[in-house]
Amino acid sequence: MERFKQKLQAAAIPFRENEPLAAHCTFKIGGPAQLFVMPENEQQLCSAVALCKELAVRYYLLGNGSNILFADEGFSGVVIDVSALDAEIAVEDTVLTAGAGVRLAALCKAALKHGLSGLEFAYGIPGTVGGAVYMNAGAYGGEMKDVLTTVRYLAAEGEVREVPAAELDLRYRHSIFEENSGCILSAQFHLQPGNAADIRAKMDELMAKRVEK
Ligand SMILES: Cc1cc2nc3c(=O)[nH]c(=O)nc-3n(C[C@H](O)[C@H](O)[C@H](O)COP(=O)(O)OP(=O)(O)OC[C@H]3O[C@@H](n4cnc5c(N)ncnc54)[C@H](O)[C@@H]3O)c2cc1C
Structure with missing residues (x-):
């Protein structure tokens, strides 16, 4: 772990020691992470994962922490906070590209801003793009599968791959x-x-249902 910390410092990748995990998940439970790494961009994220593998350090990828429960004894190893990444969203015609750390709320608002429909169902799901793709999040008759076209990811073997959604099971x-x-x-x-007004109305309607429940 000492070598790991030195390498993080050398690469200017932010981290904290003994970070309480309760502060990073919806249910506000869980003890400390031995090391809590907060990559600021994709390159730092890939480097942090590669370093964990190189030094055989146990790691866990964390999005918005809305679908996980951490143990009271904490996590012995490294928690990598993907939600710390720059929130990058790009829109080209009807195609929206978002980084893994982007909150679904921000993604849905970007679609609304550009008059794009299809993501209304996701408004109110309290996760990141990475967490939502990971479990094909869905609600109110929609799911990520309906709108997702491709995903870029860092494979276990160490290279970055781009795959069509059809190959993601x-x-x-x-x-x-x-x-x-x-x-x-x-x-x-x-x-x-x-139509932006229709998209907004659908988002508001679904959010109201969530609040009611
Ligand atoms: C109040 C509430 C309402 C909810 N409503 C819904 C709903 O309507 N529909 C629904 O589907 N879910 C719902 N959820 C569950 C949750 O919001 C979703 O599962 C969401 O997609 C999780 O995203 P996250 O970023 O919080 O992931 P996290 O909880 O942080 O992580 C979940 C899993 O994804 C993995 N992961 C996260 N990021 C990455 C990444 N970049 N690469 C690889 N793996 C990654 C983690 O390792 C973990 O295994 C709800 C949860 C709450 C608390």
């Missing part, structure tokens, strides 16, 4: 990432041109 709350240990870096969505 997306089904009910499942993707290949649950088996292949890949680190999702970004995802691309194909949406439909729509």
Whole structure:
């Protein structure tokens, strides 16, 4: 772990020691992570994962922490906070590309801003793009599978791959990432041109249902 910390420092990758995990998940439970790494960009994320592998350090990828429970004794190893990444969203015509750390709320608002329909179902799911792709998140009749076209990820073997959604075995709350240990870096969505007022109304309607429940 000492060598790992030195390498993080040399690469200027931010980290904290004994970080309480309760502060990083929805249910506000869990003891400290031995090391909590906060990569600021994709390159730092890939380097942090590569360093864990090189030094045989146990690691865990954390998104927004809305679908995990950490143990009271904490995590012996490294928790890599993907949500710390720069929140990058690019829009080109009807195609939206977002980094793994982008919150779904921000993604949905970007789609709304550009008059793009298809992601309304995701408004209110409290996760990141990475976490949502990982488990094919869905609600109210929609799921990531409906709009996802490609995913870039850091494969367990160490190289960055870009794969079409059709190859991700997306089904009910499942993707290949649950088996292949890949680190999702970004995802691309194909949406439909729509009326901003209608999109906003749908998002508000679904959010109201969530609040009510
Ligand atoms: C109040 C509430 C409402 C919810 N409503 C819904 C709902 O309507 N529909 C639904 O589907 N889910 C729902 N969820 C569950 C949760 O929001 C989703 O599962 C969400 O997609 C998790 O994203 P996250 O970023 O919080 O992931 P986390 O909880 O941080 O992580 C979940 C899993 O994804 C993995 N992971 C995260 N990022 C990456 C990455 N970049 N690369 C590889 N693996 C990664 C983690 O290792 C972990 O195994 C809800 C949860 C709460 C608390």
